[in-house]
Amino acid sequence: xxxxxxTPRYLIKTRGQQVTLSCSPISxxxxxxxxxxxxxxxxxxxxxYFSETQRNKGNFPGRFxxxxxxxxxxxxxxxxxxxxxxxxxxxxxxxxxxxxxxxxPGTRLTVT
Amino acid sequence: AQSVTQPDxxxxxxxxxxxxxxxxxxxxxxxxxxxxxxxxxxxxxxxxxYFxxxxxxxxxxxxxxxxxxSQSSFNLRKPSVHWSDAAEYFCAVGDSGxxxxxxxxxxxxVTP
Numbered sequence: 769x770x771x772x773x774x775t776p777r778y779l780i781k782t783r784g785q786q787v788t789l790s791c792s793p794i795s796x797x798x799x800x801x802x803x804x805x806x807x808x809x810x811x812x813x814x815x816x817y818f819s820e821t822q823r824n825k826g827n828f829p830g831r832f833x834x835x836x837x838x839x840x841x842x843x844x845x846x847x848x849x850x851x852x853x854x855x856x857x858x859x860x861x862x863x864x865x866x867x868x869x870x871x872x873p874g875t876r877l878t879v880t
Numbered sequence: 881a882q883s884v885t886q887p888d889x890x891x892x893x894x895x896x897x898x899x900x901x902x903x904x905x906x907x908x909x910x911x912x913x914x915x916x917x918x919x920x921x922x923x924x925x926x927x928x929x930y931f932x933x934x935x936x937x938x939x940x941x942x943x944x945x946x947x948x949x950s951q952s953s954f955n956l957r958k959p960s961v962h963w964s965d966a967a968e969y970f971c972a973v974g975d976s977g978x979x980x981x982x983x984x985x986x987x988x989x990v991t992p
Contacts (some may be wrong), residue, residue, distance in 0.1 A: 772923075799978055801978060801979065801980075803980075803982075810982060810983075810984045810985065811970065811972075811980075811982035811985075812982075813979045813980060813981070816978045816979055818978075823978065824976070824978055824979040826979065858923055858924065860924075862978060867912055867931070867974070867976060867978055868914070868926060868929050869914075869926070869978070869980065870926060871916070871923040871924040871925070871926075872923050873922060873923040874922075874923050
């Protein structure tokens, strides 16, 4: 079974722009979660989607948003990018009714 | 407040020696507990998990972890470390398993 895929793998944006990251979960997985990883703050939970509904949300500003489609694929959007948004963004999917997460390789976002 | 602590930022062990990585948590009830490993430039790989039942759990790559309720700990162990085990190790905790709270990580260096 193919793992979690994330596109693009690397991205360079300018401060003030917006960005959309994509995540395709493992086939059959309906829960998708997003995390931000930085050297200073470590791994922080952004949000989790299940059946196109946001089920859990971390403590991030409203500039960070996400959505999930009917095929369980998910996107996250960051508007008005700041230098501090430079990070590795990780997506994880979970099998039905089993709370363990499988991570993708991440998208490395650099904001200049 | 809920928290996860990995007291050791860096650990160096000789190849073939035993390993123990520490993880302590502060949660209201017994949470879901996980250990992940991350190699440079990669996503996170699930090593093992604890939900309930037997407090000694076996994972992949020869790792095991023991849940100790009285100490709020979930330490990771391996009897004999291989050079390929050098990586960053993260303990993660959640009350649902879908919105994980991660420790800051322990960087493992393996010497010949």
